[in-house]
Structures are given as C-alpha cells and as structure tokens.
Amino acid sequence: SQWGEENLQALSIQEGEDVTMNCSYKTYTTVVQWYRQKSGKGPAQLILIRSNEREKRSGRLRATLDTSSQSSSLSITGTLATDTAVYFCATDDNYAQGLTFGLGTRVSVFP
C-alpha cells in the first residue's frame, strides 16, 4: 500500500470549530491532492499541493506538505454543517496506475 498507516478516522465537531486531518505516504510523490466525498456523491477535488510547495490555501482550506516526513495535512477553518463528508488524500506515486487514494477521514460537523 502507498499509505504508511491506516488513516481511516472519524471526527465529530461543532459548527464553527476548526479541524485538521492528516495522512502519510510511503513513496515519492510529485503532488498530493485532497478530495471530499459527500454522501451519495463521488469524490471531488478540493486542493492540490505540489512537492515544491509547503502550504496551499483555498478559501477556508489549508493544505500542507512535508516531503521529508512524507505527510500532508488538510485544515478547514470555521467549519459548516455542509463540510460534513469523507476527506481523502491522494498521491501520484505511480501515475501509470492513476492516483492512489488513502482510506479517508470522516468528518461530521454538527450545528
């Protein structure tokens, strides 16, 4: 597996709180992509961070990448109930086979 740890997690938070989720990977990657999947839908890309970037922001989202520790994080500030979803990180360690997805983090935001 591409992933160094089983990273299926579940987080429950209240609206307005900030949340951070992490993933680590075993092999070299040129990018880390973060996807969100809402119930009954397919995953949708949120943010992409390249290996020469340490941080990337998009609205309330902030992604970090530490290539030395082969880990990435996604933070959401001021969560909303609509942020309730499963969040996946994905790498392109072997793009001949497409992206490799982690198991995901289930985030439940309660009003």
Place this chain on the structure above:
Amino acid sequence: DAGVTQTPRHEVAEKGQTIILKCEPVSGHNDLFWYRQTKIQGLELLSYFRSKSLMEDGGAFKDRFKAEMLNSSFSTLKIQPTEPKDSAVYLCASSLGWGGAGDTQYFGPGTRLLVL
C-alpha cells in the same frame, strides 16, 4: 459542460448474474478510471484507460471484471459472474490526461451494487 455520468445508480443482482455498469466521461477527457469503493478497502483501482487504450487492468480483479472503452465517450464495466463480495459502490472518473503530475480526476456519482 456535463460531468461524469453513471448508470444505473443502483443495481441489485443475484449471485452468478452478469451485470454491466455504464459511464460517460467528461467530454474531451482522455483518461478514464473505474474504482471500487468499500468501507474496508477504500477506493481500489479496477481499470485505467488512456485514449481508449487499457493502461491498467486491476490485477486481482482481472478474472471476473472486464472494462471496455467502446469510444472516447462511453465505457462499460462488466462483472461476470457476480458474487456477494462484489457488493460495493463502483465509481467512474475521468481526467484530461495531459501527462503531467497533478491531473484532477472528476468522478461520477457511482453505482451502488448489491449482490444477494
């Protein structure tokens, strides 16, 4: 532009049946992917096409799973014969396939398959 469409959205099959799932990628995309999604295994790649050529045939899934890309705008995934362990959500995704790192994949809503 229309996104990735998948039909049917739900399928119930008896063990041993043959089922065919359908996918229409985003117009102009060169790469098409089929994934199986379960709570235990997460997203598993079944097949990957680039410009209609099969790049990856899913290894362990080869024996009963067959994906085809009949033209650049239509793909099918056949499962034959189905087994209860095939119960999962099957996702289709497409991307531009420009060959660089960081190609975004656009997913369809998935087909939820239940095999009895």
